[in-house]
Amino acid sequence: MAEALNSLFKAECIRNPVMRPRGGWKSVTDVEIAVAEYVDWFNHRRLHGEIGLVPPAEFEASHWAKNVVTDYVETPVPTGTGSK
Numbered sequence: 001m002a003e004a005l006n007s008l009f010k011a012e013c014i015r016n017p018v019m020r021p022r023g024g025w026k027s028v029t030d031v032e033i034a035v036a037e038y039v040d041w042f043n044h045r046r047l048h049g050e051i052g053l054v055p056p057a058e059f060e061a062s063h064w065a066k067n068v069v070t071d072y073v074e075t076p077v078p079t080g081t082g083s084k
Helices: 002-014 028-044 056-066
Strands: none
Touching: 002 028, 028 056
């Protein structure tokens, strides 16, 4: 799955002439900004066919709004310094 996502990312973001600035990437900063924009689109605006043509973030928010976690057992966090 990671290889498929990597291939999709390269095709849709890095090699896509619409995403790439005219003349190519000028610096690492250009690529970092493009990656951040792509990830935002991928998670928040892309309509995913397998989940009812809604963005993944919307689908997840809806899932957690409908499902209350009831089997989570809280583990107390140790306080104080040092170890025993």
